[in-house]
Amino acid sequence: MKVGILGYGTIGSGILSLVQALPQSYGVKAVKVFDLPHKKEVLGDLFAASADDICLADDIDVVFEAMGGDKFAHECIVKALSSGKSVITSNKEVVSKHFEEFFALAQQNGVYFLCEASVGGGIPCIRTLTHQVELDTITNVYGILNGTTNFILTRMGEGQTFEAALKTAQKLGFAEADATADIEGLDVLRKISILSNIAYGTRLSYDQVKHYGIAGVTEAVLKDVASRGKVLKMVAQSTLVGDCLKVSVEPVLLDKTHLLAAAADEYNMVVYDCKSNGTLALYGKGAGRYPTASAMIADLMDILDGNKAFVPKAPIAPTVGNFDAESDFYVVKDGNATITHGLPQDGDYTFYARIMKED
């Protein structure tokens, strides 16, 4: 099986080294890697000057997309699937925006579209979910889906400033140079969209959902939260209630003994409430070169093993709501924290967090 890789950054280089380390008996060979011209020096004969050399090549079976972004990645994935190649991607932006199109194209062309690494890094949360939806009913999906914000909140809880914690995360290689999408919750919204689409058959367009991040959090807020015996986490939640999909992406106050409180630093945790199986949770590295690349190799194994490809449920288009009206909120304004019922109005807060209900 011959594979091509689009993008030779942190993830792409991880994929190449893991592919090259596979036992020879697996018969997998990386034949082309596309990136900007200056990468030719390191890549040598593997270097491809054009993405088409991979997406349209006759001798490539599987394309790894590790470039990120929307427009060009979308174009490449469509070309690759349409020309009969399986595609494996870690790109949550492109997957969440073109979920229906990619899976339909893969089915039409009898190939795989796999995106385990687009949510939860090295955690097999999509594999587990696709398998569970075959046999059980999912009633609730929630979790800590962003390593950068979880790392910042953990380190701020230990006394670091926001800026220092963010810098450390960037040095360690799991926060982007521009971490806006992480900090404001857009990254998390993309991930919970993908999980919702798989769990419930929705095709969530994420301009339907507001996201609120941790930019307003201060060390004083974290101290006050701790003094209340609570923990602050950036949480995404998605529940399908009848015809309404309730989605939230916001900071949340949890009891210290809550399962999610056990996920610190850059770790992620994904929780599925299932009708037969009860609560099922997965925990692991949500970001980083080798966790992400190894999740993509896990996808490759499914192709090698000839396992059944995932086909999403027929699309449903529920109304989209949130938990605002039914929740209590922890609201900070002028350095004072109060608890209110229902979401505070714009201008009435400098920071807020939803208070997670106890089961």
Add this chain to the structure above:
Amino acid sequence: MKVGILGYGTIGSGILSLVQALPQSYGVKAVKVFDLPHKKEVLGDLFAASADDICLADDIDVVFEAMGGDKFAHECIVKALSSGKSVITSNKEVVSKHFEEFFALAQQNGVYFLCEASVGGGIPCIRTLTHQVELDTITNVYGILNGTTNFILTRMGEGQTFEAALKTAQKLGFAEADATADIEGLDVLRKISILSNIAYGTRLSYDQVKHYGIAGVTEAVLKDVASRGKVLKMVAQSTLVGDCLKVSVEPVLLDKTHLLAAAADEYNMVVYDCKSNGTLALYGKGAGRYPTASAMIADLMDILDGNKAFVPKAPIAPTVGNFDAESDFYVVKDGNATITHGLPQDGDYTFYARIMKED
């Protein structure tokens, strides 16, 4: 696809109801259920008077074994596999004792042998592990693998007596009437044997490993442990270091912030340390009718989907050791607790627990 069920107790009845609730499009039909004669009344036409009516039947494709125990279950599984039927079991005793034989028989006959529910109840810990070993190197396996003892320790931490907590667990249906195998750690040893065999290719014979349980724990011990800022959990751990497999099954003292401390009541948590993927943990219901039965239906889905059957690595026979010499222990004698380096001698304790090293 026609299925037969051996055993119509808690698990077997759960399997039957989940099979009957599957969408008709899956084409799965339960045709025979074997149990003692008095079950004929409830089972009606489904009742099979002999296990052979299922294991040797021409028209059955998949056999669910939900009887428990070793000798008769072993006989039935061998018959079923040898006559070309796939077998799905939740029976950790029989799987841990005949691991090599069952998987070899399945391979010879081109059928599946699947045992997800034998470890961790509804947690897909075997599926995740078999997939991870294809692409990564596992360096350490540990976790809370017994719901009954975890429930007892949780409730005793809230002030209940051992006896009252055990009775509640039995009432709730996840502790056996004779809970000796749970309380003394034999159940956990069976489960960590299965996980070790899959993770490392070992064929652990569990008379090679000592197991120590929670029979000696008292409310006073739990109070003292809490006053030290620690949590007491029943933990199994297995690490392959060169040619030596270190296995332990014993109570362990953990920091309150340790990941395993987040698993309370009857919940289980399984942790895999992986070379590429880092730490991966799975959490869920370790016992109970529907979690266990749904894990067995998950196995059935693998057969229906035609996914690749798991074949264990070629067997290795490492020397077997433990963590005794390198660990500190919390040792209780005459109501006094002390910390010693190395395992205390027989007669030098009324209860002990290993102190988990920090990473």
